[in-house]
Amino acid sequence: MVVVHVVASISWLALMLCLLTLATTALTTNDADTVRTAYRAMGLLGDVLIIPLSLVTLVSGVVLALGTPWGLFRYYWVSTKLWLTLAATVASMFALTARLHDAVHAVARHPAGPISAMDLGFIRYNVVIVPAVALLLYLANVILSVFKPWGKRSDGRSAGGQQRR
Known part of the structure; x- marks a missing residue:
């Protein structure tokens, strides 16, 4: 289960890196074909990988927590x-899949022509912001896993072992 969790988690993080790379490329280019290709690739990656990787990461993490001394709420x-x-x-x-679909639909409405004709609006920024925030969140989880800060949660017992009232 540890291997499943680590592989799924790293894959989810790598997916965000890929999406962020494609989104940044689309944001910084003036080539309409590059924008179309990047958004189509982002849509494909998102549709195929986001739900399975996120659910496998969540479920395997819960199973690991319940099956180890760490527990879900002990630390x-x-x-x-x-x-x-x-x-x-x-x-x-x-949120992420909706932004990716917005981008894919925007370029599908304009299969040819320059970027200025695409009417992308804030989509170009949304598809950069959302994966960037997700990537920071996943990196926070990695840091928590490595450094294990904050210690154990109180179980309601005092130093003498008596249950608190």
């Missing part, structure tokens, strides 16, 4: 990773 860093991964999964499945 602050594990709980934080759970909530960050859950938020990233939901955001990836809805």
